Amino acid sequence: MSLLSIENLKTYFHTYRGLVKAVDGVSFNVDEKEIVGLVGESGCGKSVSMLSVLQLISSPPGEIVGGKVMFEGQDLLKYRSKSNMMNSIRGAKIAMIFQEPMTSLNPVLTIGRQLTESMEVHLKMTPQMARERAVELLRLVGIPDAKRRLDAYPHQFSGGMRQRMMIGIALSCNPKILIADEPTTAVDVTTQAQLLELMRDMVDRFNTALIIVTHNLGVVARYAERIYVMYSGRIVESGLADEIFLEPRHPYTIGLLKCVPQLGETRQERRLEPIKGLPPNLINMPPNCAFLPRCNYAIDRCNLEPWPSLKHVGGRHYVACFREILEKS
Numbered sequence: 001m002s003l004l005s006i007e008n009l010k011t012y013f014h015t016y017r018g019l020v021k022a023v024d025g026v027s028f029n030v031d032e033k034e035i036v037g038l039v040g041e042s043g044c045g046k047s048v049s050m051l052s053v054l055q056l057i058s059s060p061p062g063e064i065v066g067g068k069v070m071f072e073g074q075d076l077l078k079y080r081s082k083s084n085m086m087n088s089i090r091g092a093k094i095a096m097i098f099q100e101p102m103t104s105l106n107p108v109l110t111i112g113r114q115l116t117e118s119m120e121v122h123l124k125m126t127p128q129m130a131r132e133r134a135v136e137l138l139r140l141v142g143i144p145d146a147k148r149r150l151d152a153y154p155h156q157f158s159g160g161m162r163q164r165m166m167i168g169i170a171l172s173c174n175p176k177i178l179i180a181d182e183p184t185t186a187v188d189v190t191t192q193a194q195l196l197e198l199m200r201d202m203v204d205r206f207n208t209a210l211i212i213v214t215h216n217l218g219v220v221a222r223y224a225e226r227i228y229v230m231y232s233g234r235i236v237e238s239g240l241a242d243e244i245f246l247e248p249r250h251p252y253t254i255g256l257l258k259c260v261p262q263l264g265e266t267r268q269e270r271r272l273e274p275i276k277g278l279p280p281n282l283i284n285m286p287p288n289c290a291f292l293p294r295c296n297y298a299i300d301r302c303n304l305e306p307w308p309s310l311k312h313v314g315g316r317h318y319v320a321c322f323r324e325i326l327e328k329s
């Protein structure tokens, strides 16, 4: 049984311009200690999916209209957002970190306090115990002079250091799952690699599952064991990293892969091709495949029939496309 299993999740926004089906029937599962990537262009519904798991969707305008979020044998959607159950899940059992740490770190509380608070609440630690563990956590995430740094405020650290702290805070209560939503978008490439390595080491040490959410397929390539590709509110392809990278089947995945620089390849050797066109506006979508207007492989059926559902194509590989495409890369 999976640690987390999202089944046919639907999260819509009621806006004055129409209904936005931000997440439209997403199924997704994560096993214990697994590292999973959720990839897709900006606006495809990645964050809304993850925020729905934790019931952090503001309502109105948002509404989780259907589906299940099974975690430790319970459907979390049966509990209200403000219930004790959800409070005990958020931060403690399922932790989430975001792109910009300054929005999640509290600027007026010391780093020490932000680390110890949830451990005192969720793990019932004494202030002394929590402080000792806070020092240990800061050390583990690579913050030098940890003991003294506990009394500093977030603005006294660099962006990369703040991201490290976020990782420490997120893991402070030994969550089962860490969701990292575009955690490295705001930092330079070197820092990005260091943070991803750090996250991987930390989840390995704490036996935590990790969901890496990103628009950059290159980021998940090195770290994720399994990948979900999302387009326009749906999963269009999923599989083991090797299945996705070596035998991509959805035209969108193939397009995304063409945007990823290959290791050791110079710019002159191959031009990176961005996918032509723009992701669709999610308001009042037509019923057929949302990728159709940008697709180089479309057939008549794509125009005539509603969006195909995910089909098993071997191994752990699933694809939602009428065409049988297989490009060796």
Ligand SMILES: Nc1ncnc2c1ncn2[C@@H]1O[C@H](COP(=O)(O)OP(=O)(O)O)[C@@H](O)[C@H]1O
Binding pocket: 013, 015, 020, 022, 040, 041, 042, 043, 044, 045, 046, 047, 048, 049, 061, 062, 282
């Ligand atoms: N509060 C909101 N009100 C209306 N639409 C929203 C709101 N939040 C997100 N959306 C819409 O939901 C879609 C998915 O957004 P999001 O999950 O943030 O995308 P991603 O994380 O993949 O970049 C977008 O079209 C976005 O405009």
Ligand SMILES: [Mg+2]
Binding pocket: 046, 047, 048, 181, 182
């Ligand atoms: Mg997002």
